[in-house]
Amino acid sequence: MKLSSKIHLYSSVLMAAILIVMNLSVYYVFSKMTVDSQLEQAEAEDSRISREMAKAADTIPASDLLRSYVPLDGKIQLLGPDESYPSTSVTSSGEDMDELKLPYDTQKQVKVVEYDNIRYTMVSLPIIWRDGVVVNIQVARSLAATMETLQVLRIVLVAVTAIALVPVILSTRILGRLIVQPITALIRTMREIRQSGRFRRIELKEKSKDELVEMGAAFNDMITLLESNHARQEQFVSNASHELKTPLTIIESYASLLKRRGLDRPELFMESVEAIHSEAIRMKEMTEQLLLLARNQDQWQVEMEQVDLVALSESSARAFRDAYNRTVEVETDGEVLGWTDSRRLKQLLFILLDNARKYSDEHIVIQVGRKPSEVYIRVIDRGIGIAKEELEHVFDRFYRVDEARTRRGGGAGLGLSLAKDIAEAISASIELDSLPGVGTTATIRLQESK
Numbered sequence: 001m002k003l004s005s006k007i008h009l010y011s012s013v014l015m016a017a018i019l020i021v022m023n024l025s026v027y028y029v030f031s032k033m034t035v036d037s038q039l040e041q042a043e044a045e046d047s048r049i050s051r052e053m054a055k056a057a058d059t060i061p062a063s064d065l066l067r068s069y070v071p072l073d074g075k076i077q078l079l080g081p082d083e084s085y086p087s088t089s090v091t092s093s094g095e096d097m098d099e100l101k102l103p104y105d106t107q108k109q110v111k112v113v114e115y116d117n118i119r120y121t122m123v124s125l126p127i128i129w130r131d132g133v134v135v136n137i138q139v140a141r142s143l144a145a146t147m148e149t150l151q152v153l154r155i156v157l158v159a160v161t162a163i164a165l166v167p168v169i170l171s172t173r174i175l176g177r178l179i180v181q182p183i184t185a186l187i188r189t190m191r192e193i194r195q196s197g198r199f200r201r202i203e204l205k206e207k208s209k210d211e212l213v214e215m216g217a218a219f220n221d222m223i224t225l226l227e228s229n230h231a232r233q234e235q236f237v238s239n240a241s242h243e244l245k246t247p248l249t250i251i252e253s254y255a256s257l258l259k260r261r262g263l264d265r266p267e268l269f270m271e272s273v274e275a276i277h278s279e280a281i282r283m284k285e286m287t288e289q290l291l292l293l294a295r296n297q298d299q300w301q302v303e304m305e306q307v308d309l310v311a312l313s314e315s316s317a318r319a320f321r322d323a324y325n326r327t328v329e330v331e332t333d334g335e336v337l338g339w340t341d342s343r344r345l346k347q348l349l350f351i352l353l354d355n356a357r358k359y360s361d362e363h364i365v366i367q368v369g370r371k372p373s374e375v376y377i378r379v380i381d382r383g384i385g386i387a388k389e390e391l392e393h394v395f396d397r398f399y400r401v402d403e404a405r406t407r408r409g410g411g412a413g414l415g416l417s418l419a420k421d422i423a424e425a426i427s428a429s430i431e432l433d434s435l436p437g438v439g440t441t442a443t444i445r446l447q448e449s450k
Contacts, residue, residue, distance in 0.1 A: 008169075009177035015168040016161075023157040031150050035112060038121050038146055043110050046123040046139040049076075051135060057130040061212065066090040073142035074120065079104055080135050100140050112143070120144040184213040186219055199227040247279035302341045302425050306449045309336045309377060313366045316349045320357075320364075327363035336368050337377045337449035341426045345444075347429070349377065351419045352442045356381035360439065370448070377444045386434040395420045395431060 039087040049069045056065060062078055070076045075097050081104055089341050091097050096272030097415045102114040102124045107122040120140040129135045182202070204213055254272040261268055310332045317328035338345075348367075356364045360383025367378040386394060395416050416432075423430040427447060434440035 001182075004176040004180040007179055008173050011372045012169050014163075016165055019161050019164055019168070020140070025162050027150075027153060027157055033122060034146055035121075035143070038141075038143060039112065040112055042121040042123050042139065042141050046125055046137070047154065049139065050125045050127050050137045054127045054129070059183045062088050063090070069139075071139060071141045073144065075100055075138075075140045077101060078129075078135055079124075079137050079138055079396060080133065080231035081143045083210065085133065085135070088424065097140075101138055102136070104136055106134060113140070115140075119147060152326040154208075175373040179212065182216055188217065189219075193223075199223050199230075211216075211259055238275045244283065247404055251276050272333045302344060304339060304426070307338050307340050307345065307444070309332075309338045309368050309375060311375060312342060312346060313349065313368050316346055317366055320350070320353050324357055326357055328366065329363060330366045330368065333370075336370050336375050338446040339449050340428060340446050343386065344426050345428075345446075346421050348419050348428075348444065349379070349424075351422075352444075355415055355442070356383065356440070357381035375446050377446070380439065382439040385436040385438050385440055387436050388434075391432055391434060413447045 003071050014425075053069065055253070058291050061066075064089055066078065067090050069148070070092050072092055073285050075089060075091045077087065077100065078085050097115065098122065100113070102109050102111065102113070103120055103123060106126050108126065111122050113120050113122045120142055122140050123138045125136040126134050126136055137205070185202050189200050193200055196253065201223050202216050204216045204220070206291075254275045256268065258272045310330070313332075314330050318329050320326065353364060353366075356379055360381035362382040365378075365380040367376075367380065369376055369378075419430055423444065428443045431443045431445070432440060
């Protein structure tokens with residue numbers, strides 16, 4: 001069943017149920033109030049009758065008194081405490097209505113009883129008769145007129161319900177179409193995207209602020225994101241293919257050269273092996289970076305903890321000095337603690353140190369400090385620097401400021417992109433400040449230790 005049909009069906013059933021329940025409630029309340037009003041009137045009238053009969057009991061026979069006060073369409077009777085006491089009754093129609101009575105009771109009784117498919121208000125009042133015996137004066141009044149009124153009310157409510165269901169059914173059909181219209185447009189747009197392979201967006205009513213418009217806006221935002229990611233993916237695949245193709249070509253060329261002349265020329269053999277080894281290492285590093293970038297950050301297994309940033313920086317500097325024989329100094333004013341993942345932070349720091357090593361020949365400085373509500377680590381080099389217009393692109397994958405120089409350094413343009421992803425994973429931020437010919441400062445901003 002389509003959504004519009006479901007909305008139509010469920011809305012119609014719900015509205016019908018509401019109308020029926022409402023009308024039943026109206027009928028129940030009205031009928032109860034009407035019957036209760038009849039009982040109250042009958043009780044008041046019968047109390048008056050019993051008092052007058054008690055006063056006239058000494059002078060007027062009981063049968064005459066009963067005939068004087070018999071109600072229209074009803075019955076009045078005098079009921080004694082037992083069968084030995086004579087019981088007298090009078091009906092307005094003259095018919096025998098012996099079964100229309102209540103059992104003798106010394107307490108007042110006010111009820112609605114049914115006799116011969118007709119409902120009556122029955123009031124039984126105990127009074128002291130002329131011989132000192134407590135008798136019941138019972139008066140029954142027909143509710144036929146009231147029941148006819150309630151019957152008319154039932155017919156009217158049923159008719160009103162049936163008439164009201166017509167616009168309800170029509171309005172729910174229109175409502176279903178209005179609700180489904182944006183969804184239908186969404187489905188149509190998605191089918192067009194699938195068939196044409198081109199991204200499209202749905203048109204939105206700017207004035208409307210309902211959830212359906214929000215859904216359409218969310219769909220358009222998703223299409224924008226997909227379009228951007230698709231473009232980035234195409235660029236990523238193109239660049240990755242290009243980057244992998246170059247070292248493979250070099251390896252293939254040197255391998256072919258080794259096959260032809262490697263055994264005859266030892267110096268050529270060593271040059272080829274060194275080139276193949278260097279390109280293999282570069283391919284391995286690039287592949288590892290690509291795999292890490294492709295993984296979701298939720299799979300990085302980040303473990304946030306309190307970390308001594310000074311000790312981490314010093315150990316990283318020492319490892320870097322031993323690996324590359326470069327001077328790396330650590331400057332700090334004292335103990336600095338941060339809330340981060342030490343393993344990922346060290347990986348991030350190594351990426352920045354490696355960039356500083358590639359782009360400068362002088363010593364590298366690591367500064368560790370604290371500012372209000374944050375701590376930081378800076379990696380400062382005195383290298384060639386980066387032009388201002390290039391800074392906003394350096395975090396893009398495969399982007400390189402200097403193709404020739406980076407090729408010699410072995411970079412693939414993935415380091416800073418990976419550094420940015422690592423920083424986001426450990427709730428940190430990374431900034432670059434650089435001037436051509438002066439050098440570059442990379443700043444990692446972290447949360448203070450909790």
